[in-house]
Amino acid sequence: MIILKIAIDAMGGDNAPDAVIAGVELARDEFKNVEFVLFGDEKKITALLKSKERIIIEHTTEVIDMNDEPVRAVRRKKDSSMVKAALAVKEGKADALFSCGNTGALLAAGLLVVGRVKSVARPGLLSTLPVLDSPTGDGTFNLLDSGANADSKPDQLYQYALLGKYYAENVRGLKNPRIGLLNNGTEPHKGNKVTLEAHQLIAADKTINFIGNIESRDLLKGLCDVVVADGFTGNAVLKSIEGTVSAVMSLLKESIMSSGLSGKMGAMLLKPAFKSIKSKMDQSQYGGAVLLGTKAPVVKAHGASDAKTVYYTIKQIRTMIEGEVVPKFTKYLAENETEEKI
Structure with missing residues (x-):
């Protein structure tokens, strides 16, 4: 069985990390082929987990909050849960990035860290x-x-x-x-x-x-x-x-x-x-919401998301990875050279 890995900003959002962890465990219990890499405060995350089955915790010391200027935060807060999660995707250690945090910062992390598909303007x-x-x-x-x-x-x-x-x-x-x-x-x-x-x-x-x-x-x-x-x-x-x-x-x-x-x-x-x-x-x-056009799935849920929303978003990401959505439209755009029109 192929194991899919999702990098999750556990500290992003109004109800983090509680709602994020609860939603991850709901998804973990249902989707047996998914492994979750949680980025954030290790002590807070561990205290909320019922089980560490198929869960990896990567400790981070910083958080990008809703009031941070997006691009500046991504460039300066190198040890933030969001940036570290994005780096894991860039380095091939995870298949997708998920956060309930600062929308602008996640868009910036998707473009500056994960990177855009060459054919997408x-x-x-x-x-x-x-x-x-x-x-x-x-x-x-x-x-x-x-x-x-x-x-x-x-x-x-x-x-x-x-x-x-x-x-x-x-x-x-x-x-x-x-x-x-x-x-x-x-x-x-x-x-x-x-x-x-x-x-x-x-x-x-x-x-x-x-x-x-x-x-x-x-x-x-x-x-x-x-x-x-x-x-x-x-x-x-x-x-x-x-x-x-x-x-x-x-x-x-x-x-x-x-x-x-x-x-x-x-x-x-x-x-x-x-x-x-x-x-x-x-x-x-x-x-x-999915940032389409990046080299891997980058998905943003509402800042006020509860455990149910987190669960459904993970379900959506799993479908995207299994359906090879990014590779398929990357190949299509490359073959049709749409960037030449832009």
Whole structure:
């Protein structure tokens, strides 16, 4: 049996190391072919572990926190749990990097330490979000780029379409995934100079199942499997969706609690339906955000992640490693020499 190794920043995130260790042990108990290399304070990690089976601890003395300037922290905090975990991946001692810590720092560590694939101009951050209806998909869609690059060129958006396609095929198991370009209208002539040119490039590639432009109001309808956007727009849309879902759930709860006895009785009858909605919109089950375009999987989970989120993210990383996602799209991009267009 081939053993996969995942380097984990055990000290990154609001609930670290407790939630990270709990999630790792959940994954360790289920996935027998995965070994975990935990980077962080050895005493704190050891105190939380129920068992050291398939767990290696690498002691570090520094932590990159949420307030650190990303690039400076990666360059100066050489003994931080995040940087050491990234170095393990670079040196071939681990197959993937996972952290719940500082997003900017993890992006910097992915680029500066792990390194980008030569044919990729700018790695993008891919997030997975739920859809309300998905008759042909798997109940989710990917948004790429969701925050790695504020500005993108048309050729880079075209490359995100290729990366998103390969992720959907090799991680999600979708055949001929539908690719859409986030825009302010569905018509081909809509958009700014960047999206207009990107539309032409993506449409010209017949290996891509391009459905055209898609508006943000339609993202949750399941029209696309992968949505391409620049990082600024993608991140704004991602946070808008997260905020709207949270606000609607809070408003619903508030309305029920203030509607008197009849409202509460009705809520009791509808409890299974509410539970189903909450489960469907719970992003923790969809794993973390993947930095696509690096030489090995680099995955970021939310800073407030709990053990369940950590578990699902590890499950996602395991699928990526087993599916050889990085080698496959690296080979494809090299063969098609897409960097020459960028």
